[in-house]
Amino acid sequence: MARITAGISTSHIPAVGAALDNGKIGEAYWKPVFAGYEWVKQYEKDSKPDVIVLVYNDHASAFDMKIIPTFAIGCAEEFPIADEGWGPRPVPAVQGHPDLAWHIAQCCILDEFDLTIINEMAVDHGLTVPMSLMFGQVPEWPVKVVPLAVNVVTYPPPSGNRCWLLGEAIARAVASFPEDLNVQIWGTGGMSHQLQGPRAGLINKAWDQAFLDRLTSDPEALRHMPHIEYLREAGSEGIELVMWLIMRGALGTNVRELHRHYHVPASNTAVGHIVLEPTGKDLS
Template sequence: MARITAGIATSHVPAIGAAFDQGRSGDDYWAPVFAGYDWVKEWEKSEKPDVVILCYNDHASAMMLDVVPTFALGMAEEFTPADEGWGAREVPVVQGHIELAAHLAEQLVLDDFDLTLMNSLDVDHGCTVPLSLMFGKVAEWPVKVIPLAVNVTQFPTPSGNRCWMLGEAIAHAVESFPEDLNVQIWGTGGMSHQLQGPRAGLINPEFDNSFLDGLIDDTDRLRAITRLDYLRESGTEGIELIMWLIMRAALGPDVEELHRFYHVPASNTAVGHIVLRPKSIGALAQAAE
């Protein structure tokens, strides 16, 4: 059967994508950011995932603000990089996994998640920047991807607890898929940042690092963080962290941390990154050795 073998969380700052595309990753300013992803790039070469379920948010690229689904699942054979106003990123087209996506759609609806199914979807930096960070510059992405777009831009947004419940339902759905697939789930966005208003430029390292700690063994606290809490503590865009909770919930109750990175700033954002593995998967790997 299919199995979720790891969870990855990362910021998806658009300026990181621009620095990557323009060959500036070695600049003094950007080098510390990209160095934080050296470990995961090497690790992914050995893990060789078949499919990534990638939780991200659309930035008014494919979904205008007149229609914003709470949860939208990509159901296409492929997803083209979006033109976000300055031309599409020159990165590979994202290839979908239509069979697993269809299975997820059916099972999640049966689990009472009324998803919007996207049979056509252009994906913006929220999806493509994490792929660049995990796999570097490649002719084609080495994994199939199922994009899961979460509304964090238009009120009302889903609660962290609802996102947690979605992650649990995704785990159950993947486990019932009959094909032998190595599946990873990623949560993207965050960490603390605010792009406008009197508090523009806000970064809260204490909140961010507490959130990273909580992903390991204090998840009940994270599930209880409200929209107002995110706004107050992590800025207007900090609510993107609810997508990390989808990832974490899909891994089950017990996880081990394989890698962590935190850096301030990248553009005007705190960059966070963590790699987690279900302890059950770790035990199987040790037994195999």
Template structure:
């Protein structure tokens, strides 16, 4: 039986990827941020999973306005790196797990979640920045140390899925993974956020207090947190802070939500700013 052993939560700010790609990580601006991920990179080496189920959102790179899926599950064997306009990031493409992804699709759709399955999916910074943060520098001709299953959530065009729906689909994803009868180690990652607004005269909004309460509640009261309406995210965490609903998917896949033991907080980090954004990061490990 496949096991979910941990969930990881992290912002996916594009400037972080650029800082790594351009060798700026030791500049004073960036040093505190990367210091916050030192623990995480060691922990990843010590706890390398077979597969990461990676929840993120595409930022108008794989999906144009021709096609706006609420929940898109990648069932491909291979995911190339997108050219977002600056040229593709110099990192490896990601290798998928098509068989497990197909199994998850079958299970989750039969539980009445209306997935879109995707086989051509260039991955953008929403996907590659978390990989870089957690794995460190990997040369373009190298390999990421695990296979991935991308799960792209629409948080660009309103209405986006509710926090409650995200929390529920996380639970369904857990059941699907646990019914895969090969003994593999799976992490589930929720990415995006925290407070940020990239548009309009209110751009640059940061709400430190709200972000930290979000982290507290994500750990201790995810069911309650899942009831927060969109309007609160937008008002308090900025128009792009809505990305945080994706964290509820990863949190919903943890054992305690299904009646098991609470996870342990292995790492918690918060930093302002990375470019326009407040960076939040958590590692929750399942009780053994």
């Protein structure tokens, strides 16, 4: 049977992708950002996942105000790289896993989660930057990907608890897939940042670190954290962190933290990254 073997979360800052693409990773400003991902790059080489269920948010590349799905699952064979206004990133197209994606869609919809099924979708930095951070600059990605796009751009975004419950439903779906697959689930976005208004440039280091701590020490509190706390403490774009709770919900009750990285600044935000492994499951 397929199994979820790890959960990984990371920021998906577009400037990080630009720094990588333009050969700036050795510069003094960027070097500590990328140094924090050396551990996970080796971990991925050793773990050899077959598929990543990659939770991210689209940045007006695949969706706009004409259609705003709360949860959208990509079921295509391949996902091209979006042009976000300065040309597509010079990274490989993302290969999907339609069989697993359709299975997750079917299971979750019958589990009363109304996923939007997408069969044609370009993916932007929200998905490609995490791939580059975990796998580096490669001629082709070493894994297949099931993209799960979450609306955290336009009000109302889903609650943390709803995201957690979706993670549990995804884990049940993966566990019922008959093929022997090593599956990881990633939650991306965040951490604290705000891109506009009087609080533009906000970074809350203490709150970010507490959030990372609570992923293992007090996840129950995170799943019930109201939107207003994200907005007040982590800025308007800090709401992206609810996507990490899909990852966390999929891992079950008990997890072990394997690696953590936190660095300020990176562009106008903080970089956060954590690697967790489930030590037992309670997904009934």
